[in-house]
Amino acid sequence: MTIFQTILSVSLISTALAVLVVIADAIFNNYGECILDINNGNTKLTVNGGSTLLNSLAANRIFIPSACGGKATCGLCKVQLATDVGPVLPTEEPYLTDEEMQDGVRLSCQIKVKQDLALSIPEELFNIEQYETRIERITPMTHDIKEFRFVLEEPKVMEFKAGQYVQIDSKPYPGMQEQVSRAYSISSVPSETGAVELIIRLVPNGICTTFMHDHVKEGDTITMRGPFGEFYLREGADELIFIAGGSGLAPVKSMVYDILEKKLDKQMTFFFGAVTKKDLYYVELFQDLEKRYENFRYIPALSDPAPDDNWDGEVGLITDVVAKYVETPNNKQGYLCGSPGMINACINVLTGIGLTDEDIFFDKFT
C-alpha cells in the first residue's frame, strides 16, 4: 500500500511540477514572432522567438558552422549582430577577440532570439545545405587512412569550391554515447556535383574518426552539412605550391584536378610529407598526372624511410624539401593543409623565401 502511495504521490507531484514548468515555458519563453534581417534586408526571416539564434537559423535551412551542437565549446558559430542584445556572456568570452567584441560578433548558440534582430552572415553560408547521403564505397588507403565516397540523396546536388570542407554527424556506437559533428575536406572534384569523397585518418580516441573507421559500412546513411571554408583557389599567381601531410592531401587533390579540368594556366608543385613509405598513398595517381601534364609536378618526401622501403625519392622534413625546390617568391602562392605544427613550420619556410602572408593559404587540422 505504501509503495503504491509513494509511486502515486511522486508521480503526481512530478507531473504537477512538469506542467507548471511547461506553462511557465509557454508564458515566459514566448517572445512572439521576431524578424531576422540578414545582410541589410537581403533576406528576411520570420521566426518564433525563444530559441537560440543558431537553431532559429538552422530551422530556416541556414547552417552556421558548429561542431559542438550549441554548447559554447567550439566557438565556430560566430555571427555579426547589428542589434544590441546586451553584453558578451561569460560563456562567449573565451572565443571572441577584442576586435570581434567591438564589431558585435557573437556566438549564435548563446544568443536567444527575443526581439527583431539585424545580423550579417557571409554570403557563402547561404549555399550551405544539410545532405542525407549514402556511403557508396570505402577504400583503405594506408594503415590509418580510408577514403569514403558518399552519394548525395537529398538534396542531390552540392555546389562547392575545390578545397572546401563538409561536416559529418557521427552516431552513437558501443562505448560512445556522444554525438559530434566533425569537419573533413572534400577530395573529389567540384565538377562532380552528385557525390563527394572524403579522406579520413583514424585519430586515436577520436569520436568521429573511430565511428567512420570502425562503425560504418558501405550502404550506410550519413548526414552532412556543407560546403564550408575559406581554403580555396585564389586569383593572383601562376605558380602554385601545394604542401600537405596525411589526410591533408584531400583538398589538394580536389584543387589539382579542378585546375587541370578547367585547363587553367597554372604551374603546380605538390609536396607531400610522410614518415615512411606505408604512410604514402595515391602515389601512382599523382605520378600518372605528372606524366600526362607538363604543368604538374609531384614531390613526395619521407622524413624517416624504413630500411626495406627502397626509397630513392626525397628524404628529410617537408620544410627542408620545400626550401630546396622553391627558390624565389615571384608570382607564387602557397596552399597548405595538415597538422598545425607542419603548417606553422611551412609558413616560416615560405615567408623566409619571400612569400607574403597574403600569398599563403592554409587549412589547419584542429
Next chain:
Amino acid sequence: MGDAVAINPFIILLAAIFTSNMVLANFLGMCSFIAVSNEYKTASGLGKAVTLVMVVTTILNWIIFRFVIIPLGLEYLRFIIFIVVIAATVQIIEMAMDRYLPELHIKLGIFLPLITVNCAILGISLFMIIRDYGAVQSLFFGVGSGLGWWLAICALAAIREKIAKNKLPLGLDGPGITFIITGIMALAFIGFAGTLIVQ
C-alpha cells in the same frame, strides 16, 4: 510548534548569518563554495543567486510541507519532494528572469542551473522542518542563510584574490590552501558562538 515559536525571527536571521552559518558551521554547499571562489566578482554573483533561490524555495517548501505533505502524510517523501520543487523553481525563475530582468539574467543566469544541485538549498528546507519553524521564522531563516552563504563566499574569494598574488608551497596551491582558509574562517565564525543560542 512548541518552544520554537518563542524564537524571535530576527534572532534566527542573525544566527543564520553568523553563528550557524550554512558553510562555515554546517559545511553545506561546499562544492560551489570551493569551485566558484576564485574571483570576488563571480563569487558575489553566485552568492546573490543562492540567496534569491534560498528565499524562494524556503517559502515554497514551507507551504508545500504544511499544506500538502502533512495533510497527505507524506513526510517520509520530503527529501524527493523538496528536490523536485527546488529544481522546478530554479527553472521557472531562470525563464522569468530572462524575460523580465534580462540585465540580472546576464549576471546570474549561468549560476542558476548550478544552484539546483547545491546541498545548502536543500539543507535549509530540511532544517526548517526539523526545527519546526513557522512561516515568518522560515522566511527569515532562508534570508539569513542566503546572506550568510553570500558573506562567506565573498570573504573566501577576497582572501583567495589576495593569495593569488603570493607564492605558495607547491603542495598547498589550489584546493589545499582553500580548505585551510575555510577552516580558519570557520574558527573565526566560532567567535560568534554563544552570543546567540539557536541551533
